[in-house]
Amino acid sequence: MKKLGDVLLQPEPFSELLMGNHALVRAMLESGVRVVTSYPGSPTPEIGAAITSLPRDQNPLYFEFSVNEKVALEVAFGAAVNGHTSCVFFKSVGLNVASDSFVQLGLMDIPGGMVIVLGDDPGANSSQNEQDNRHFGRLSYIPIFEPKDPADAYNMFKEAVRVSREKHMPVVLRLTTNVCHAKQKIDFSGLAIEKPENEPKFSPENFGPYIPLTKSVFELKKIALERLKEFQKDMENSPFNEIINTGADRGIITAGLPFKSLLEVIPEIEEGVNILRLGVVHPLPENVIIKFLKEHGEVKILEELDDFIEQKIKALAYDHNLNTIIEGKVDLDDWIGEYTPDKVREVLEKNWPDLLPSKESKRTIHQAIPRPPQMCPGCGHRSGFYAIKKALAEDDISVADIGCHTLGYLPPYSLGQVLLSMGHSSGTASGLSLFNTSKKVVAFLGDSTMFHAGLPGIINSVFNQHNFTLIIMENDTTAMTGHQDNPGSGRNVRGETRKISIAPLLESLGVEKILEVDTYNQQKLTDYVNEALDFDGFSVVIAKHPCMLKFSREQRKKGRTLKKVRITGKCREIHACVSAFACPSFQLNQDGTVWVNDDLCIGDGSCIQTCPVQAIEIKK
Amino acid sequence: MEKFDIYLIGVGGQGIGLLSEALARAIDHADLEVQGVDTHGLAQRGGVVESYIRIGPSYSPLIKQGEADMVIALEINEALRGTNNYLRDGGTLLYAATEWQPLAVRIKEDRQDVSAALAAECKERNIHKVKADKIELEDPRMENVVLLAVLAREGLIPGLKKGHFSLALQDLMQGKVLEKNLEIFSKVF
Numbered sequence: 001m002k003k004l005g006d007v008l009l010q011p012e013p014f015s016e017l018l019m020g021n022h023a024l025v026r027a028m029l030e031s032g033v034r035v036v037t038s039y040p041g042s043p044t045p046e047i048g049a050a051i052t053s054l055p056r057d058q059n060p061l062y063f064e065f066s067v068n069e070k071v072a073l074e075v076a077f078g079a080a081v082n083g084h085t086s087c088v089f090f091k092s093v094g095l096n097v098a099s100d101s102f103v104q105l106g107l108m109d110i111p112g113g114m115v116i117v118l119g120d121d122p123g124a125n126s127s128q129n130e131q132d133n134r135h136f137g138r139l140s141y142i143p144i145f146e147p148k149d150p151a152d153a154y155n156m157f158k159e160a161v162r163v164s165r166e167k168h169m170p171v172v173l174r175l176t177t178n179v180c181h182a183k184q185k186i187d188f189s190g191l192a193i194e195k196p197e198n199e200p201k202f203s204p205e206n207f208g209p210y211i212p213l214t215k216s217v218f219e220l221k222k223i224a225l226e227r228l229k230e231f232q233k234d235m236e237n238s239p240f241n242e243i244i245n246t247g248a249d250r251g252i253i254t255a256g257l258p259f260k261s262l263l264e265v266i267p268e269i270e271e272g273v274n275i276l277r278l279g280v281v282h283p284l285p286e287n288v289i290i291k292f293l294k295e296h297g298e299v300k301i302l303e304e305l306d307d308f309i310e311q312k313i314k315a316l317a318y319d320h321n322l323n324t325i326i327e328g329k330v331d332l333d334d335w336i337g338e339y340t341p342d343k344v345r346e347v348l349e350k351n352w353p354d355l356l357p358s359k360e361s362k363r364t365i366h367q368a369i370p371r372p373p374q375m376c377p378g379c380g381h382r383s384g385f386y387a388i389k390k391a392l393a394e395d396d397i398s399v400a401d402i403g404c405h406t407l408g409y410l411p412p413y414s415l416g417q418v419l420l421s422m423g424h425s426s427g428t429a430s431g432l433s434l435f436n437t438s439k440k441v442v443a444f445l446g447d448s449t450m451f452h453a454g455l456p457g458i459i460n461s462v463f464n465q466h467n468f469t470l471i472i473m474e475n476d477t478t479a480m481t482g483h484q485d486n487p488g489s490g491r492n493v494r495g496e497t498r499k500i501s502i503a504p505l506l507e508s509l510g511v512e513k514i515l516e517v518d519t520y521n522q523q524k525l526t527d528y529v530n531e532a533l534d535f536d537g538f539s540v541v542i543a544k545h546p547c548m549l550k551f552s553r554e555q556r557k558k559g560r561t562l563k564k565v566r567i568t569g570k571c572r573e574i575h576a577c578v579s580a581f582a583c584p585s586f587q588l589n590q591d592g593t594v595w596v597n598d599d600l601c602i603g604d605g606s607c608i609q610t611c612p613v614q615a616i617e618i619k620k
Numbered sequence: 621m622e623k624f625d626i627y628l629i630g631v632g633g634q635g636i637g638l639l640s641e642a643l644a645r646a647i648d649h650a651d652l653e654v655q656g657v658d659t660h661g662l663a664q665r666g667g668v669v670e671s672y673i674r675i676g677p678s679y680s681p682l683i684k685q686g687e688a689d690m691v692i693a694l695e696i697n698e699a700l701r702g703t704n705n706y707l708r709d710g711g712t713l714l715y716a717a718t719e720w721q722p723l724a725v726r727i728k729e730d731r732q733d734v735s736a737a738l739a740a741e742c743k744e745r746n747i748h749k750v751k752a753d754k755i756e757l758e759d760p761r762m763e764n765v766v767l768l769a770v771l772a773r774e775g776l777i778p779g780l781k782k783g784h785f786s787l788a789l790q791d792l793m794q795g796k797v798l799e800k801n802l803e804i805f806s807k808v809f
Contacts (some may be wrong), residue, residue, distance in 0.1 A: 001790065001791065001792065001793055001794035001798070002791045002792070017644055017645060017648050017654065042660055043660060046660070125659070126660070149681075178657050178681060178682065181657050181658055181659075181660055182655065182656070182657040182681040183641075183644055183655060183656050183657065183658075183681070184655045184681070185648065185653075185654070185655075257680070260679040260680040260681075261679075261680045261682070263679035263680070264678075264679050264680045264684065340680070340682050340684075341680050341682055341683075341684045342684050342685050345684075363745075364704040364705075364741070365740060365741050365744055365745070366700065366704075366732075366737035366738070366740055366741045367700075367704060368697050368698070368700040368701035368704055368732075368734075368737075369697060369722045369724050369725060369730050369732055369734075370722065370724065371631065371666075371667055371668050371697065371698075371701075371722040371723070372667055372723060373632065373664075373665040373666055373667030374665060374666040374667070374723060375665065375666070376633065376665060376666060404665060407665065410723070411723070411727060411729075412727050480665070556759075575728075578726050578727075579726060579727045579728060582723065582726060582727060584666055584720065584721075584723075584726070586726065587719075587720075587721050587726070588721065588725060588726050588728070590731070597720065599718070599720075599760035600633075600720065
């Protein structure tokens with residue numbers, strides 16, 4: 001068996017089929033990174049999984065899943081100003097959380113070097129938006145590399161570390177979902193792990209100031225701008241800017257994965273197109289771009305998400321009096337969705353219908369029924385939502401938050417009507433409860449999310465005496481992203497740690513009404529929610545049950561399985577199990593009979609109490 | 621070799637990640653060029669999971685709609701969806717007849733005779749439909765190995781032999797798990 005950790009630590013050069021996120025860890029090892037931090041979020045958590053796969057006695061990296069992205073970034077920053085090369089990685093919207101500190105990084109002299117790996121998510125595969133984080137680079141005077149594929153990500157990471165160390169500046173490596181997760185045969189260099197220095201190098205005298213106040217703000221800003229200019233000049237010759245010249249009249253400027261999508265479409269264009277692919281998307285290599293513009297009568301900017309480089313390139317052409325026709329986004333659809341090969345074809349067809357005749361759409365005769373995501377069999381959240389729904393009136397207001405429990409917004413539970421971001425629910429619910437005496441307000445919050453960004457909203461609810469019920473859906477883990485530990489788990493990536501229990505924490509914050517119950521105890525949960533709703537003020541129900549996906553995986557590893565449930569002859573086809581509780585294990589025959597799919601049932605038995613005629617039992 | 625594009629589809633929890641990893645590795649062991657990409661994150665919770673594998677010269681890890689040469693499906697509703705969205709007319713569909721009803725069926729909002737729909741779809745679009753053998757499995761996720769064995773036995777992917785698949789499985793598992801999977805593979809093959 002090829003264990004990932006062993007593969008990544010091979011001293012000799014090798015080539016291997018690896019995912020982008022895994023290849024990055026080899027790049028970290030090769031480039032002497034010492035400290036890595038993160039908060040889990042798709043599309044990046046597999047970077048953490050690859051780091052924890054390294055055998056502990058051979059792992060030169062200090063790694064932690066921090067409590068949120070901002071803290072993760074700060075830990076990485078602290079290590080890097082002390083001389084240790086660091087990397088922080090997180091998902092697109094994670095940068096919003098980290099942004100308060102991120103925007104300062106450009107001003108700082110970072111002798112160890114620091115790379116920020118962002119997993120942007122065009123197509124919103126597992127995010128609440130598809131925000132374009134290139135804007136943050138411009139806002140903060142921080143350069144951005146953008147790889148086109150896993151091999152490129154591996155090489156660019158090493159280049160980012162080199163530049164970051166040389167210039168003492170932070171550098172962003174912006175990945176997108178299908179660069180993180182793409183698998184490719186990659187040629188890796190050799191690895192010699194050097195014994196690292198433990199000397200703390202932090203020195204405000206030599207590298208500071210680090211306090212950006214009064215006149216030093218302007219000095220530091222000037223330094224940041226100068227460093228960025230210098231970087232821009234150096235990158236004019238970067239091998240990551242590629243030109244494909246087929247002698248055509250028309251050109252396309254692009255970057256990242258859309259470049260590879262474009263290469264899929266090009267063979268359809270008979271007269272050919274020249275391509276400039278940018279490896280650095282901020283700041284742009286202006287001379288390379290001006291030269292490319294001058295050489296073409298017509299240039300299309302093929303750009304996923306926002307018109308970030310389009311605006312800059314049009315301004316450049318204006319400044320240089322170029323009369324090249326520059327074509328950017330045509331309509332609003334061009335701003336939306338991932339630039340897959342299909343999308344790139346559609347986009348190009350709008351600009352150049354003469355080159356790409358419209359394609360006949362494929363015929364489908366029998367359309368499959370949609371399959372939205374859902375909670376797993378045995379999920380404690382399902383039991384929770386089923387019981388909580390019974391306590392709520394039809395027009396009560398429910399506020400969702402982020403986690404597996406977000407899926408409660410889907411039928412048949414339909415709990416959770418508004419969602420902004422991680423930990424927003426208490427704040428939003430507080431506002432919804434103002435000038436509102438007729439509708440009860442209920443907010444949901446996961447445990448990992450509570451520690452991440454939920455606490456300020458809870459403290460505010462106590463401080464400003466808001467009136468709503470917060471239901472904390474505690475499952476002891478960060479489930480959606482692959483079961484990373486959180487401060488309530490009693491473990492971190494290195495082993496056991498002090499568990500922060502939620503009820504005593506809330507008590508010490510001054511929450512007056514706290515009720516706690518296992519979600520499998522559905523009647524008690526319904527009663528507790530009723531009691532909490534009747535309480536005049538801020539009340540909390542901790543609705544807990546350990547993640548059953550994690551539990552059943554652990555059981556399976558130990559070779560244990562629970563006995564499944566079955567439907568007995570008492571069944572009156574009321575369908576509470578299959579249609580209202582809606583565990584996926586229950587399947588409905590056309591004649592109205594119900595059966596249990598043993599491939600899905602984990603034998604948790606949380607469904608038994610949902611049958612009004614007691615027709616579900618554990619198999620003998 | 622010429623390009624050969626495979627689109628894999630299943631339901632979160634069926635273990636499609638292992639199937640696509642094993643298949644990609646088998647292709648690599650056959651010294652063929654390969655790249656691909658899997659779904660991760662939210663959709664894995666009981667939703668549709670998909671994976672792309674591209675053999676031969678290609679640029680993007682993603683396949684264009686309606687241009688896959690083969691669809692491999694772990695579930696019958698997903699077999700229909702994969703055929704709808706990705707399979708080219710005249711391509712090959714390999715699928716497991718397992719049925720996990722989508723939510724809309726269980727909450728009585730929709731209903732479909734999916735076997736009939738799939739048969740009609742394949743007939744009209746001239747699709748070569750291969751149903752995996754039905755075998756008793758102690759763990760439903762071992763269906764993945766059944767599909768690999770059928771692929772090997774029927775020679776559905778040009779250039780891929782039994783030995784390449786066992787090398788791939790040896791890359792990914794060890795001990796009793798490997799033994800059991802190789803046993804199922806040989807039984808089907």
